[in-house]
Structures are given as C-alpha cells and as structure tokens.
Amino acid sequence: xxxxxxxxxxxxxxxxxxxxxxxxxxxxxxxxxxxxxxxxxxxxxxxxxxxxxxxxxxxxxxxxxxxxxxxxxxxxxxxxxxxxxxxxxxxxxxxxxxxxxxxxxxxxxxxxxxxxxxxxxxxxxxxxxxxxxxxxxxxxxxxxxxxxxxxxxxxxxxxxxxxxxxxxxxxxxxxxxxxxxxxxxxxxxxxxxxxxxxxxxxxxxxxxxxxxxxxxxxxxxxxxxxxxxxxxxxxxxxxxxxxxxxxxxxxxxxxxxxxxxxxxxxxxxxxxxxxx
Numbered sequence: 001x002x003x004x005x006x007x008x009x010x011x012x013x014x015x016x017x018x019x020x021x022x023x024x025x026x027x028x029x030x031x032x033x034x035x036x037x038x039x040x041x042x043x044x045x046x047x048x049x050x051x052x053x054x055x056x057x058x059x060x061x062x063x064x065x066x067x068x069x070x071x072x073x074x075x076x077x078x079x080x081x082x083x084x085x086x087x088x089x090x091x092x093x094x095x096x097x098x099x100x101x102x103x104x105x106x107x108x109x110x111x112x113x114x115x116x117x118x119x120x121x122x123x124x125x126x127x128x129x130x131x132x133x134x135x136x137x138x139x140x141x142x143x144x145x146x147x148x149x150x151x152x153x154x155x156x157x158x159x160x161x162x163x164x165x166x167x168x169x170x171x172x173x174x175x176x177x178x179x180x181x182x183x184x185x186x187x188x189x190x191x192x193x194x195x196x197x198x199x200x201x202x203x204x205x206x207x208x209x210x211x212x213x214x215x216x217x218x219x220x221x222x223x224x225x226x227x228x229x230x231x232x233x234x235x236x237x238x239x240x241x242x243x244x245x246x247x248x249x250x251x252x253x254x255x256x257x258x259x260x261x262x263x264x265x266x267x268x269x270x271x272x273x274x275x276x
Contacts, residue, residue, distance in 0.1 A: 012065040027274075035262035036271045037138055038062040038266060039245050044266035047112035048088065049079045050119040054131060062268035064136035064172075069124050069154065074195060076100040077124040077157055080108075089121065094145065114255055124157050132161065132170060138264075139173045140196070140224040151184040165190040174220060178197070178212070185215040194218035194242070196220050199225050209237040218242055220264075223255060231258045 041053025041059055049068055057065045073096055085091040085098070089106040098106075100123065105208040111114025124139065131137060144150040154173065158164070163171055173183050174194030181193050195212050197204055199222035212219050217233045223243040234241045242262030246252055252263055252274045265271050 018030045020033070021041065024249055025057070026084060032275070034135075034256055034260060034271075035242065036061075037064040037066050037242060037244075037262050037264040037270050037276065038268040039066050040068065041065050042268055044247065045269075047109045047116050047119055049081055049121075050108055050116070051126075051130070052109065052116050052119055054127065054135075054265075057268055058131070058135050058176065060269045061272060062135065064138045064262075065127075066138040066264055067124070067127055068140045068141060068142050070095040070142050070233060071153065072100045072103055072152055073097055073109070074099045075153060077150075077153050078103055079122045079124055079127055081142065083146065100138045124154065125160070126171050128157060128161055128163075128171075135166075137171050138170060139182055140169065141173060141175040141177065141184070144175060144177050151187055154190075155184065155187045158191065163191070166190055166192070174217070174218065182215050186209055192217040194220045196244075197221040204230060204234075206233065206237075209239070213237045213239055215248055218261075220262075221252065223263075226255060226260065228258045231260055235261075246271075 009197055011230045038057030040048035041224060042056035043053050046053040046056045051085035052118045067079050069077050070080055071131055072078050077224055078095065084094050085106055088108060088111055088223060089108045091106040093113060103121045106121060108121050109119030141150060141154060158171060169192055172192045172194055173184055174196055176196040178195050185193050193216045195216045198218060204221065204223060209219065216239060216264050218240050222244045223246045231241055240261035243255060244263050244265055247267050249270050252271055255263055263271055
C-alpha cells in the first residue's frame with residue numbers, strides 16, 4: 001500500500017513518526033509520491049460513503065478511501081457525510097435520532113442511481129473490517145461538538161482492531177474541529193492526525209502551523225487556497241498536505257507540480273491518469 005507518509009522515503013522517520021516530536025523538515029514530493037485519496041469513496045462513480053463507492057475506489061487502485069463519520073442514537077459510529085439522512089437516503093431526520101438498526105433500513109443508494117438501490121449506511125467498524133490491509137482509510141470526524149465523547153467512540157473502534165499504533169499509515173483521522181483532533185491525539189497519540197482547513201482569503205499563518213504541528217501530521221486545506229508557498233510552509237513545519245476536493249485534471253497537474261503529498265478527489269481514476 002502506498003503511504004501518505006512520504007517522509008519515510010526522505011530518511012527523517014524519527015522527526016515525524018511520533019506526534020510529540022514534530023519538528024521542521026523539508027519534504028520533497030514527486031508525482032510518483034502523490035497519494036490518491038478517493039473522497040467518500042469513488043463518489044463520482046457510486047453513491048458516496050457506501051460499500052459500492054469504497055469497492056469502486058479499490059477497483060480503480062486508489063491509495064486511500066476517505067470516510068465521514070457521525071454517531072447514531074445508540075452511540076454507533078456510522079459512515080455518512082451529513083448530520084441528517086435527508087440528502088443521501090430515502091429517510092428524513094438527524095442521524096443521531098436513528099438507532100443503527102433504523103439507519104440500516106434506509107436506502108442510501110437510489111438517490112444516486114437505481115443501480116445502487118438498497119445500499120446501506122455502513123458503520124465505521126464494517127468499513128475497517130472490510131478494507132484494512134487492502135486500502136488506506138482516512139476517517140473524517142464530523143461535527144464532534146454535537147456528540148458526547150465522539151473521539152472516544154472512534155478510538156474504541158480502532159483499539160478493537162489493534163490500531164493504537166497503525167503501521168504504514170493504514171488509518172489517519174482528521175477533522176475541521178481542531179480541538180477535537182487535539183483530544184483524539186491525547187487518546188491515541190500514535191494515530192496520525194490531520195487538520196482540515198476551509199478556504200480562507202487570509203490563508204494559513206505560520207502561527208497556526210506551529211500550533212497544528214504540536215499534534216497533527218497533516219494540514220489539509222481546500223485546494224482553492226493552495227499555492228507553492230503554502231505547500232512549502234506546511235512541509236517546512238514538518239507536516240504533509242493533502243488537499244481537497246480536486247476533480248479537474250488540470251488543477252491536479254498544477255498541485256502535483258507544487259509538491260502536494262496527497263490529492264482528495266471524487267474521481268480517483270482521473271488522478272491515476274494524471275500521475276501515470
């Protein structure tokens with residue numbers, strides 16, 4: 001499995017493998033090193049965050065699947081992007097108002113195409129059990145402030161599968177909620193962490209990067225704010241950059257030239273073509 005931790009190839013393993021020792025390290029990335037991350041699975045080809053989309057990503061040859069997680073009413077970690085089931089299922093209501101049994105009864109595929117009728121909302125555990133060892137898994141923790149101890153419940157799913165210390169970057173956890181990622185780092189300090197950053201005209205300051213590097217291995221911004229300077233500064237702060245969500249091959253090529261470490265896309269097949 002290709003790893004997002006390209007620093008290993010640069011011989012500075014000791015700098016970045018342990019989250020508590022984040023330091024400065026120049027990272028050199030080539031097109032061959034860019035990690036292909038299937039956003040919500042190969043969501044350009046199959047309904048997002050379903051087994052069908054994840055299987056398609058494996059078939060295409062992506063390096064990672066990105067999965068979004070919320071919590072059910074009975075504290076199960078479930079794979080769905082929105083806080084409600086309205087957009088991607090035939091149900092209505094907030095995810096955390098449904099038990100896992102009720103969520104499994106919803107159709108999470110027909111909205112995309114009749115071909116996918118009957119696709120279910122999977123649990124994080126189901127995804128881990130099905131894909132560990134076959135493809136990397138990038139877990140995005142959604143709206144953790146709306147749930148009680150969500151970080152702990154995600155950590156439990158990893159611990160059950162002996163993932164306190166993932167090897168070869170097989171699992172990475174990220175969120176827009178940076179305080180949540182600090183908490184998760186304190187629970188499982190050997191699990192790689194990413195901080196997501198929305199498009200911001202003010203960019204990302206060095207002060208922010210210094211704060212991120214105390215607990216995170218990745219700073220993952222919206223691609224609209226990514227230029228050569230940002231890539232260099234993130235990597236100079238001892239972190240990697242995987243940018244999202246990039247579906248235009250021309251922009252993919254530009255980002256590869258900047259030296260990004262990973263690209264998150266709905267169409268991992270397009271990125272495959274760019275990287276070949």
